[in-house]
Amino acid sequence: MSIIIVVLQTVVGLASLLALWRLVRGPHLADRVVALDLLASLAVGFLVLRAAQTGHWMYVDVALGIGLISVVGTVAFGSFIEHRAREARAEGP
């Protein structure tokens, strides 16, 4: 059982590295926000696996908190992108 969890943690870690690459590379702000949202989901998955590994089920509550904050952050970033473009259009030539 523990071997399976370690393998799954490796898979999730690999996925986090890929998402991190997009976070650094992303040409637009929206791409970076997508990568950040994905990273939060991957962190939730990793924490759940960690909870199953150690038997400390409080990690699930931490994962739920991370998910809550990530959703609020994504919606706020979407609103920010929209407002910024509208202001740039109003000030533009």
Next chain:
Amino acid sequence: MTTLAILAAVLASIGAGFMLIAALGVTLFSDTFARLHCAGKSATLGVACMLLAAALWSGDGGVALRCCLAAVFFMITGPIGCHALARAVWRTRS
């Protein structure tokens, strides 16, 4: 290994696979909308599968209930966040 543990391991493997697919898509796709499509669906399903696996693994009623509620929460909020972001990108496209 009980049947429940095997079922939980299979569910967690499915979740990790979906997460890896989501990360691969976000890395390899060439368009913001394609990346949103990938991260919005696969990652949500992966997280939900993993939380259900934890609910089966825990063997404790309270923890299992919390995990199931968290899975429902993620299935609701994941698409909402992606929809908000996609709307912003669509409205500000040049």
